[in-house]
Each structure stands twice: as structure tokens, then as C-alpha cells.
Amino acid sequence: MLNTLRRIIQAVNDARDLDQALDIIVHQVREAMAADVCSVYLTDEVLQQHVLMATDGLDPDSVGNVRIGFEHGLVSIVANRAEPLSLDSAPNHPAYHYFPETAEEQFFGFLGVPILHQRKVLGVLVVQQVRAQRFDEDQENFLVTIAAQLASAMAHAETSGEIEKLLGQHEVTDSRPLQGLPGAPGVAIGTAVAIYPSTELEKVPDRPIEDSDIEIDAFHQALNSVKQDITKLSNRLKDVLPDEERALFDAYLLMLDSHSLRGVTAARIIDGNWAPGALRRTIDEQIQNFAEMDDPYMRERAEDLKELARRILHYLMQDVQREIDYPQNTVLVGDELTAAQLAEVPRDRLAGVVSATGSRTSHVAILARALDIPAVMGAVSIPLGRIGGQILIADGYSGNVYISPSKQIKQEYQRLAKEEETLVAELLNLRDDPSITSDGKVIPLNVNTGLLSDITPSLNSGADGIGLYRTEFPFMTRQRFPGEEEQLRIYRQALKAFAPKSVTLRTLDVGGDKSLPYFPIVEDNPFLGWRGIRITLDHPELFLVQVRAMIRSAVDLDNLQILLPMVSQMSEIHESLALIKRAFDELKEEGHNVNMPKVGVMIEVPSAVYQAERMAKLVDFISIGTNDLTQYLLAVDRNNAQVASLYDALHPAVIQAVQQTVVAAHAAKKPASVCGEMAGDPAAVVLLVGMGIDSLSMSASSLNRVKWVIRNLSSERARQYLDEALDMEDAVEIRDFLNTKLENAGMGGLVRAGR
Ligand code: PEP
Numbered sequence: 001m002l003n004t005l006r007r008i009i010q011a012v013n014d015a016r017d018l019d020q021a022l023d024i025i026v027h028q029v030r031e032a033m034a035a036d037v038c039s040v041y042l043t044d045e046v047l048q049q050h051v052l053m054a055t056d057g058l059d060p061d062s063v064g065n066v067r068i069g070f071e072h073g074l075v076s077i078v079a080n081r082a083e084p085l086s087l088d089s090a091p092n093h094p095a096y097h098y099f100p101e102t103a104e105e106q107f108f109g110f111l112g113v114p115i116l117h118q119r120k121v122l123g124v125l126v127v128q129q130v131r132a133q134r135f136d137e138d139q140e141n142f143l144v145t146i147a148a149q150l151a152s153a154m155a156h157a158e159t160s161g162e163i164e165k166l167l168g169q170h171e172v173t174d175s176r177p178l179q180g181l182p183g184a185p186g187v188a189i190g191t192a193v194a195i196y197p198s199t200e201l202e203k204v205p206d207r208p209i210e211d212s213d214i215e216i217d218a219f220h221q222a223l224n225s226v227k228q229d230i231t232k233l234s235n236r237l238k239d240v241l242p243d244e245e246r247a248l249f250d251a252y253l254l255m256l257d258s259h260s261l262r263g264v265t266a267a268r269i270i271d272g273n274w275a276p277g278a279l280r281r282t283i284d285e286q287i288q289n290f291a292e293m294d295d296p297y298m299r300e301r302a303e304d305l306k307e308l309a310r311r312i313l314h315y316l317m318q319d320v321q322r323e324i325d326y327p328q329n330t331v332l333v334g335d336e337l338t339a340a341q342l343a344e345v346p347r348d349r350l351a352g353v354v355s356a357t358g359s360r361t362s363h364v365a366i367l368a369r370a371l372d373i374p375a376v377m378g379a380v381s382i383p384l385g386r387i388g389g390q391i392l393i394a395d396g397y398s399g400n401v402y403i404s405p406s407k408q409i410k411q412e413y414q415r416l417a418k419e420e421e422t423l424v425a426e427l428l429n430l431r432d433d434p435s436i437t438s439d440g441k442v443i444p445l446n447v448n449t450g451l452l453s454d455i456t457p458s459l460n461s462g463a464d465g466i467g468l469y470r471t472e473f474p475f476m477t478r479q480r481f482p483g484e485e486e487q488l489r490i491y492r493q494a495l496k497a498f499a500p501k502s503v504t505l506r507t508l509d510v511g512g513d514k515s516l517p518y519f520p521i522v523e524d525n526p527f528l529g530w531r532g533i534r535i536t537l538d539h540p541e542l543f544l545v546q547v548r549a550m551i552r553s554a555v556d557l558d559n560l561q562i563l564l565p566m567v568s569q570m571s572e573i574h575e576s577l578a579l580i581k582r583a584f585d586e587l588k589e590e591g592h593n594v595n596m597p598k599v600g601v602m603i604e605v606p607s608a609v610y611q612a613e614r615m616a617k618l619v620d621f622i623s624i625g626t627n628d629l630t631q632y633l634l635a636v637d638r639n640n641a642q643v644a645s646l647y648d649a650l651h652p653a654v655i656q657a658v659q660q661t662v663v664a665a666h667a668a669k670k671p672a673s674v675c676g677e678m679a680g681d682p683a684a685v686v687l688l689v690g691m692g693i694d695s696l697s698m699s700a701s702s703l704n705r706v707k708w709v710i711r712n713l714s715s716e717r718a719r720q721y722l723d724e725a726l727d728m729e730d731a732v733e734i735r736d737f738l739n740t741k742l743e744n745a746g747m748g749g750l751v752r753a754g755r
């Protein structure tokens with residue numbers, strides 16, 4: 001059973017489009033279950049009907065014509081109840097609805113299961129049999145499993161408009177956005193450039209080209225290189241393999257020269273697709289042909305073809321001449337975009353970012369905000385393969401993405417983008433104004449940095465200092481641990497640029513989703529594993545080198561603060577303080593003119609919230625890392641788009657934990673700041689002011705937005721909103737409440753597109 005399942009799922013994944021996938025499903029499921037009929041109905045929300053979209057067993061002419069209203073028939077019962085229905089005699093059921101065009105009167109046994117994606121019914125999968133007998137439990141479980149797999153393929157097809165096309169609803173396709181998550185504020189309108197893992201053919205996108213000659217050349221060269229490799233391989237195995245086994249290599253060479261690979265791909269390139277995209281399409285098509293063959297030997301040839309394609313792709317990707325040509329207003333789209341890919345696009349060409357995975361607190365989103373680039377995260381259903389070259393609108397406030405939008409939508413967003421420009425210009429005027437509430441409480445605003453080697457944006461932002469310098473980034477971009485002098489140079493640059501304003505350097509916080517290429521950590525649960533302070537305390541030699549470099553970087557400047565990440569135990573603070581003291585004493589002994597810096601602890605683990613007062617007494621300040629705190633309190637992975645709707649720092653539990661931490665810090669007479677992304681969220685800032693937060697640290701691009709909120713708010717009013725929010729049930733209610741307050745105060749432009 002498992003093998004059959006795998007085979008069907010593989011065939012569905014390899015299908016050219018949804019139409020073909022559905023055909024494969026109905027044929028193969030019917031065969032596997034020895035049923036007389038297998039059909040798929042798709043749900044048409046617009047017309048409120050379930051439409052027969054593929055069948056093996058009913059009259060093929062009825063496909064597309066049988067439409068069952070939401071209130072009728074057995075299919076609707078399955079969809080409405082969102083659970084399977086199994087009957088021994090369908091015609092005897094009171095809801096049975098007979099469609100003469102299907103000629104289904106001869107079938108009695110009926111089993112229907114819903115196709116559900118994220119709680120929504122996308123369609124119904126049905127098998128029927130002549131015998132008046134129920135399908136057995138095994139068969140039911142098999143069909144439920146197939147439907148669950150089909151659901152994700154269909155969810156993709158739904159968001160890319162394929163389902164609507166199949167259902168004949170062309171007109172609604174382009175007005176409905178694909179839903180992602182807000183990543184970085186702003187609106188981007190531009191041309192999609194898809195980035196993908198360069199070794200996975202399935203993920204290679206289409207990309208329009210202008211000069212097909214270069215691409216054809218590259219393709220032919222790649223083919224020749226693979227041919228040479230295969231010939232070499234064959235020769236090397238001459239003495240080991242019998243001739244008949246080596247004939248396989250001759251078959252490979254023939255495949256590489258065949259018209260169906262060489263000629264067909266070249267034709268696709270001439271039609272305007274780049275070589276890797278054209279290759280993917282050719283291979284998809286051929287693999288499909290192989291998969292449909294009955295002969296298992298021929299089916300196996302699909303694997304050979306994939307292997308050859310991987311080799312060709314490898315060479316194509318090495319061809320440096322074919323570097324990506326980023327158009328003006330590039331919207332970078334990818335499955336798992338990395339900070340490096342983002343940094344590769346010339347800044348003046350990058351208009352926006354859309355990532356299929358991740359959420360607001362993923363490091364790519366943090367980088368986008370640092371660069372002031374609108375970003376949408378977790379756009380799971382973005383059709384990566386076909387998006388290259390299309391016009392995209394990415395709304396970083398709502399998380400909506402429009403693919404090839406209609407003229408009206410484009411015009412509307414162009415208008416909003418203009419308003420955004422005005423807003424940004426207005427916000428710029430706040431640069432030199434103090435961050436002070438309307439009743440006179442000063443709340444210094446600092447920047448988070450470390451992501452970029454260039455700290456100019458942070459300097460220009462008018463910040464009161466650096467509240468969080470993530471030191472892991474200089475570590476990530478090297479081939480080995482940077483030494484004391486190397487680190488000293490980097491830290492010194494930041495401290496000097498900001499002096500006399502304070503700079504908070506955080507000790508190395510790798511592990512979790514941040515790994516070093518030269519220090520791999522393999523664990524089952526990295527976010528609960530060897531991370532942050534746990535690593536550096538296990539490696540005092542690394543910790544000491546880093547702390548020495550930090551302390552030395554402040555010579556004659558005296559504006560350094562050191563921050564300890566991922567602390568969950570008191571002992572970690574005791575040990576860290578002892579090491580910092582040791583580094584300081586040693587430096588003194590060596591004759592350096594150093595001062596003991598202030599040391600703070602990050603509160604980002606639930607245990608630290610409960611021990612916050614005790615911890616605060618040991619250190620000079622508290623900094624709340626709401627990104628991790630939210631993840632650990634809510635048990636929601638901050639990078640997992642599947643559960644991203646559950647991740648919100650405005651969850652009442654997070655708000656209470658932050659408030660409790662601020663109270664604890666103040667009880668120990670120590671200042672508390674927030675350096676997680678919550679500090680840059682205008683709605684959340686209202687609550688933080690209400691809690692009496694002492695300072696905030698955020699991306700440079702959020703600074704003036706937050707300042708606007710603070711300057712228009714009194715502490716009294718903020719406390720009142722906090723009390724009201726704490727009485728609410730969930731993050732959605734709290735966010736709506738705060739957004740409305742901002743909107744009423746004329747600051748709606750901070751939480752949605754437009755002014
Ligand atoms: C946090 O967890 O809130 C934080 C500021 O640290 P990072 O995002 O680097 O984990």
C-alpha cells in the first residue's frame with residue numbers, strides 16, 4: 001500500500017499542471033483500489049457548486065458539466081461535514097442526486113472524502129463500485145491519505161489561479177491576492193526574479209531572456225560537459241563492468257543527443273525561457289511520459305533522466321556569464337531566501353522581497369527592514385517555477401501578493417505607493433526630534449544592527465545608540481572564527497561611529513536558525529538545543545576572545561554595553577560575569593586602558609521571565625528579546641510559515657510576560673528595554689509605553705514610525721490602552737483594537753498601505 005501511495009504521490013508531484021495531476025489521481029486510485037469509478041470534484045466558491053473535474057469510470061463528457069449545488073447530493077454532504085461518507089448503496093440515500101449525463105446509475109458502493117487544506121474544503125474525492133457494498137476501512141484510510149496529499153498540490157494550484165482557470169472563472173483570477181505574512185512595511189511594485197536552490201531542478205523557475213544565443217550556447221556546453229563526464233565514467237569502469245552493463249552509459253549519451261532533450265529544450269529557449277527553466281520543462285514533460293508507461297523498466301528510465309538533468313543543471317549553474325540580470329524594481333522571490341541572496345541585488349534595483357517560508361522575525365525579514373525594503377514572508381503558495389518575469393505587487397503590511405495584477409489593482413497600489421513616499425518623507429522630518437511622549441517621558445530609541453557591515457543607515461536614522469548589535473553576522477561571513485584583532489576592528493568601527501552614544505554588543509548567539517559554515521551543529525531540536533550563551537560558556541576560549549575584543553573596542557570611548565543572549569539559568573549569568581571580569585583584569589594587567597562595561601541580560605526564555613528580578617539584580621540592565629520569547633511562550637517556531645498565524649507578540653501571554661519583566665527590572669532598580677521586533681511594531685509600542693518601558697531598540701527603518709507614535713501618545717493614555725488590551729482574549733482582538741486607535745489618531749499609515 002505504502003509503495004502504491006508513494007508512486008501516486010510522486011506522479012502527482014511530477015505532473016505538468018493540475019489538470020494532468022487530477023487525471024493521474026483518478027486513473028491510479030481507481031486501479032489501486034480496484035474501484036469501478038474514481039472522480040474528483042472541485043469546489044467553486046463563486047458559483048457555490050462542486051464541479052466534476054476528472055473521472056475514470058463515469059462518462060468522460062460529463063467532466064466540467066456536472067455541477068452540484070452546495071446543498072445537494074452526497075458530494076455536498078462530504079464537503080459540508082468535512083468528513084468521509086461511506087455507503088453500500090448510494091441510490092438509497094435520501095440526498096442522492098442522479099445526473100443522467102454521468103451514467104452512474106449502475107454504481108452502488110460509494111466512498112467520498114473531502115480534500116481539505118488549512119481547514120478549507122477544496123474539493124471531494126470519490127470512488128464508486130458496482131457492488132452494493134461499502135469500501136473497507138483500509139480503502140477508506142488509503143483515500144483519506146491520498147486526499148491529504150492532493151490538498152497541498154491543489155492549494156498551490158488555487159493560489160496560482162489554476163483552479164479558477166479550470167473552473168472557467170478567468171475574471172476573478174487576478175483580483176485575488178495570494179496570502180502571505182507581513183514581513184517589512186511598505187508596498188513594492190516590480191518584476192519578479194525567482195531565486196532557488198541551484199541544485200534542485202524541480203525548483204528552477206522560468207525566467208524570461210532577451211538573448212537566446214547565450215543561453216543556447218550555455219546549454220550546449222553543459223550537454224557536452226556531461227557527455228564528457230559520462231564517457232570518462234564509462235571508460236573508468238571498463239575493467240570492472242561487463243559490456244552489457246556499460247551499455248547504460250551509451251544509452252545516456254544517446255539521450256543527451258536526442259532531439260527530445262536537445263532539440264526540444266533549445267526550442268523552448270528560443271521561445272524566450274532561460275536554459276535551466278527550459279530544461280526543467282522538457283524534463284517534466286518526459287518524466288510524465290515515462291510515468292504513464294506500464295513497463296516498470298521504462299518507468300525506471302525517468303530516474304536516469306533526472307540524474308542527467310541534475311548533471312546538466314550543475315554545469316549550467318557554473319556558467320558565470322549567465323549571472324542574473326536584476327531589472328529595475330526587482331521583487332526577489334524565493335523558497336528560502338537567505339540574507340546573502342538579498343544582499344546580492346544592487347540596492348537601487350531591489351524593490352521588494354517575497355519569501356515562501358519564514359515569518360516576520362526570520363532573519364531575512366529583519367534584514368529587509370534594516371534595508372527599508374517591503375517584504376512578504378510565508379507566501380507558501382507562490383508558484384515559484386512560473387513567476388519569473390511577471391509583474392508583482394507585494395504589500396508588506398497585509399502580506400498580500402498580487403501576481404500579474406489587473407490594471408485597476410495596479411493603479412490603486414501605485415496610488416498607495418505614492419502616499420507611502422509622502423509618509424516616508426514626512427517621517428524623515430522627525431529624524432532630529434526627540435523621542436518623548438506628549439506628557440514628557442523620554443524613551444530613547446536605539447537601532448538593531450550587525451546584519452550589515454555598513455552601519456551608515458543606522459547612523460543616519462537619528463538613533464540614540466545601538467541597542468542590539470548582533471555579532472554573529474561577522475562570524476557567519478568568514479571561513480573560520482574571527483580572531484581578537486579582527487573582531488576588535490569591527491566593534492571599534494561601530495563604537496567610534498556612535499560615540500558618545502552607547503553601543504550594546506551582544507555575545508555570540510549562534511545555534512537555532514543561525515549556523516556557522518565552519519562550526520556545524522546537528523541537533524534534533526536546534527531551538528531547544530545548543531544555542532547562544534550555552535555554546536559560548538562551553539567554549540570559554542571563544543567567549544574570552546570576543547569579550548576581550550569588545551572591551552578593547554571601547555578604549556577612550558567608554559560607550560560599550562555587553563548583552564548576554566539565551567540565558568535560562570542564574571548560573572549562566574554568574575559564569576558569564578566571572579569570565580567578563582577575568583577578561584577585564586587580564587587586559588588591565590596587559591596594560592590596556594580599559595573600563596569595565598555595563599552588562600545586561602536578555603530575557604527571551606520563559607524561565608528568565610520568572611527569575612527576571614533576581615537576574616536584574618546581578619546585572620546593569622535588562623533587554624527583552626520578544627522574538628524568541630514569543631516563540632518559546634507560544635511554542636511556535638518563529639520561522640515556520642505553517643504555524644505563523646499563531647505567532648504574534650501581541651498574544652496576551654506575551655504581553656503579560658513582557659509587562660512582568662519590566663516590573664521585575666524596576667523592582668531591582670534596573671532599566672528595561674525591548675530589542676525584539678515588537679519594539680518596531682507601532683501597535684505594540686503603545687502597550688510598551690503603557691508598561692513604562694525605558695528604551696526600545698529596532699530596525700533603522702522603524703525608528704521614525706515608532707517615534708511618531710510615541711510623540712503622539714501620553715503615558716496615561718498608553719496605560720489605559722494596555723489595561724483594556726490585557727482584558728482581551730487574543731492577539732487578533734488586541735491588534736484590531738490598537739490599529740483602530742492608531743487610525744483614529746491619524747496614524748493609520750503605519751499599519752496599512754498608504755498615508
Ligand atoms: C530576540 O530573540 O528577540 C532577539 C532580539 O534576538 P534574535 O532575533 O537575534 O534571536
Ligand code: MG
Pocket residue numbers: 565604625627628
Ligand atoms: Mg533571540
